[in-house]
Amino acid sequence: MGKLIHTQQCLKRLLIFAPCRQNRVVARMSSSESKLPPLFSLGKLNHVAIAVPDMEKSVKFYEEVLNASCSPIEQQPNHGVSTVFIHVGGDTKVELITPLGENSPIKSFLEKNQSGGLHHICIDVDDIEKAVEQLGEHKVRTLTKTTKIGAHGKPVIFLHPNDCNGVLLELQQK
Numbered sequence: 001m002g003k004l005i006h007t008q009q010c011l012k013r014l015l016i017f018a019p020c021r022q023n024r025v026v027a028r029m030s031s032s033e034s035k036l037p038p039l040f041s042l043g044k045l046n047h048v049a050i051a052v053p054d055m056e057k058s059v060k061f062y063e064e065v066l067n068a069s070c071s072p073i074e075q076q077p078n079h080g081v082s083t084v085f086i087h088v089g090g091d092t093k094v095e096l097i098t099p100l101g102e103n104s105p106i107k108s109f110l111e112k113n114q115s116g117g118l119h120h121i122c123i124d125v126d127d128i129e130k131a132v133e134q135l136g137e138h139k140v141r142t143l144t145k146t147t148k149i150g151a152h153g154k155p156v157i158f159l160h161p162n163d164c165n166g167v168l169l170e171l172q173q174k
């Protein structure tokens, strides 16, 4: 009888400790993983992009009401948008985007947000290819498989909002 109780206690102890031991192993693994040197680092906020249904009207608002200095409207056929950059001091810009062509990637966004809305933010990175590699290892999804040349003539990649706290995040090569 005593032996049986002893065995039961041993089993109970095993059941209690086995998961803990596993957790400790997992915790050790992740802390050693986080000690790996980072492949890239984030730089400054490059721009904040606002999707607008009527570019002319929005430019007028920024120029005449907010006294902002706006770039000319530029078509970006590779991205299915037209853009205007607004200088707001320093290097950071506000980017207005409006659909260009039938298959614009922001068409459905504007259907849901008819008066426009905050669409994405863009942060500089020092090495975008390494960033893509490291994000892949962390299972962060990107909207395209590889980088594309963005509105500033530099490689960019968009990260899936569901993997970035609900925000569409664009990374741009510094």
Ligand code: CO
Pocket (backbone or CB within 6 Å): 047, 049, 095, 120, 122, 170
């Ligand atoms: Co952008």
